[in-house]
Amino acid sequence: MPTESTFPRLDIPDVDLWTFLFERKDREFPDDKVIYVDTDTKRSYTYAQARNTALDFGKGLKSVWEWKKGDVLALYSPNCIDTPAIMWGAHWAGGIVSPANPGYTADELAFQLKDSGAKALVTQKPFLKTAIEACKKVGIDEDRIILMGDERDETMKFKHFSHIRNLAGTSRYRKAKINPSKDLAFLVYSSGTTGHPKGVMLSHTNIVSNTCMLKTGEQGNLTWNGGPNSEGDKILAFLPFFHAYGLTCLIHQSMHCGLTLYVMSKFNLAKFCELIQTHRITFAYVVPPVVLQLGKSPIVSNYDLSSIRMLNSGAAPLTKELVEAVWNRLKIPIKQGYGLSETSPTTHTQPWETWRKYIGSVGRLLPNQTAMYMNPEEKEVPAGETGELWLKGPNIFLGYLNNPEGTKNAFTEDGYFKTGDVGHQDAEGNFYITDRVKELIKYKGFQVPPAELEGILIAHPDIDDVAVIGIMDHGRASEVPRAYVVPKKGVQAGKDTEKRIVDGLAQRVANHKQLRGGVRFVDEIPKSATGKILRRVLKEKAKEEEKKGAKAKL
Template identity: 75%
Template sequence: MPTESTFPKLDIPNIDLWGFLFERKDKPFPDDKVIYTDADTSRSYTYGQVRSTATDFGKGLKSQWDWQKGDVLALYTPNCIDTPAIIWGTHWAGGIISPANPGYTPDELAFQLKDAGAKGLVTQREFLKAAREAAKKVGLPEDRIILIGDERDESGRFKHFLNIRNMSGTSRFRRAKIDPKKDLAFLVYSSGTTGHPKGVMLSHENIVANVLMLKVGEAGNLSWDGGIDGKGDRLLAFLPFFHIYGLTCLIHQSIYTGLQLVVMCKFDLESFCKHIQNYAITFAYVVPPVVLLLGKSPIIDKYNLSSIRMMNSGAAPLTRDLVDAVYKRLKIPIKQGYGLSETSPTTHTQPWEDWNKTIGSVGRLLPNQVAKYMSAEEKEVPAGQVGELWLKGPNVFQGYLNNPEGTKNAKTADGYFKTGDVGYQDEKGNFYITDRVKELIKYKGFQVPPAELEGLLAAHSEIDDVAVIGIYNKDQATEVPRAYVVPKKGVKADAETERRIVSFLASKVANHKRLRGGVRFVDQIPKSTSGKILRRLLKEHAAAEEKSQKAKL
């Protein structure tokens, strides 16, 4: 039998995100509560300022760009405290937000702009060159590129978002009417194992449901002094807002619960520690590579991190060794959660009070969901046996944009999402993730599709055939991409050729997709009779190679 959440069932209101966040009757904090603070400049937004700025921006979209319901606004920017107002202003006008990794090359960004049908692009001055190039490739006019952040465009060609206002001076523009179950709030892109990234369609209901589910999951057992609330907790935000983890767990959870979110534009360990100390941060969402640094880096000793009550790790599996090392050094407890872009994202989390009882588990199933583990023959397996995790709930996505076949393969007729992750549950209802059916490489929480890298590498003049797999790097506590290359006849299989191949790919992809696992030269790529790359054999080869190297030490 499928497993239902042991949490009490929630009443998910039939309401869009704007109404959910800004027209609520149960808001437990005042309008002048500071919600978003820039970690470096201390510039901030109160709840009331976010609402008014978003309203002005939404009216400006309708006034200046004739914004229509369903139009897509793309974001190409690192973390910025202006981002929330942009998001909800677009929702006010009936639009959809599609965030893109600011590390994308112009070609990668252009694909997303075209696939999403973006009618506008938001960026920061530092990223204007790439943004303009991508916009040109897809025919997006330059006057549809606008800026956020503290820096302005000296030439005056590109408006700051605060200048996208209703110039008519009338109040004729009204908030768009939204069907929460059908209308999309976000179009986030999740890398598949083949081809280009897929547009994950998330409705207003999906995000509303997940915010409420997450609030229950983070409430904790108050007798344990657990749980985060809006009475004094401060969260440090370095996880990218362009990723669903940051979008929901940081941006949405903070304004719904009344948490102060101290926003870093990107991760830097020294800055991370400094901000925890200076802002008395009490909670942080992290990823395993950051946990590794907390356990080992000498930088940590320079700062007082004692204000932290708990950290939550997600995006990739977390080992007991890492958790134990941090607790031994800093007395900071770290629990784990689980989720995917297709589930808005959070589906499981460890209860605060159980953080050290079930290390290695991703926790319990959050409210309003049903889960089951399935065999390769798609038969349900009992507790304790390994299978692929399937999930169903109000947080499960609508489907993949322009990809009915992908949607059909990922969702069953009765609404289950096939996660592609393998694991099991114990008899107490704790869930474990042990492997992936899918072949995605996860580098520090970012998804790297091997087929994309293979397609680019295959075009290299010195490569005859190629396969890419993920190799676990213990020093970085993450997978890294490695290429297995069959060189063309006459090409030397040496360090200089490896350097050229690594540099070639680095010039064509975002930073997280680079070949940090290096290149291995082979005589042939193992393939099935149908021509599919047998990555399992390459992983076995890599494991044997590592074992042999250790034996020589």
């Protein structure tokens, strides 16, 4: 029998995100509560300022660009406190928001712009060159590129988003009518094993429900007016806003619960620790590589991190050793959660009070969901036995954009989403994720599709055949991509060739897709009779190489 959540069932509001956030009757915190703070410039948004800025931008989209319901606005930017207002302004106008990784090359960005059907792009000044190049490739006019953040374009060619206003100055524009369960709020892109990222279609109901579920999962531990000086919880945000993890857990949760979000444009350990100390940060969402640094880096000893009440780790499995190392060193508790882009994202979280009792568990199933662990024959396995996790709930995405086959394969006939992740649950209802069915490499929470890298590498003049796998890099506490290469006849297999291959790929892909696991030269790539790469054979080879390397050091 499917497992039901042990949390009380929630009454999910049947409303769009704008109504959920800005027309609610149950808000406890005041209009002037500060929600978003830029940690570099100290610029901030209160609840009312975010709402009013969003409303101005939404009316501006309709006035200046005649924005239609279903039009897609792409965002290409590191974390910025302008992001929430821009997103909700687009939603007010009936738009769909598609955030893109700021590390993307022009080709990678162009793919997302074309696939999503984006009508305009918001970026920051340092990213203009790539944005212009990508837009040119897909036919988006330069006057549809606008800026966010503090830097302006001196030439005045590219407007700041705050200048996209209702020029007529009238109130004739009205909020778009939204069907919450069917109309999209976001198109986030999740890399697939086919080589191209897939557009994950998230409805307004998906995000509304997951925000409510997340609040229940935290069980009131995060408050808007508790703690010292009754200032409420202060959350440090470095996880990317272009990912579902940042969108829901950071942007939407903070606005809905009245939490103050201190926004970092990118992660830096010393800066992270300094901000915790300076602002008395009480909570942060993290990933395992950050936990590793907190447990081992000498930098951490220079700062007082005692204000942290809890860390929540997600995006990849966390080992007991890492959790214990941080607790023994800093007395900071770390709980785990689990989710995917396709689940909006959070499906499980560990209760605060049991973080140490069940280290390694991703916690309990959040409300309004059912789950099953299934064997390869698609039969449910009992508690304690390993299977693939299947989920059903209001937070499950609507499907993959322009990909009916991928959507069909992701769901069962009765509506369960096949996560592709393997694990088990124990007798107490704690869930564990131990492996992945899918071939994706996860580098620090970012997804890296092997087939995409192989498609680029195979064109390299030194390469005859190639396969890419993920190997565990214990120094980074993360998987990293490694290429197994059959060199072209006459090409010397050595360090010089490896450098040419690694450097050549680095110029073609985002930072997180680079070959941090290096290159290994082989005589042939193991393949099945149908030509499919046998990655498991290469993974075994990598394990043997690691064992030999360890022995050689003894």
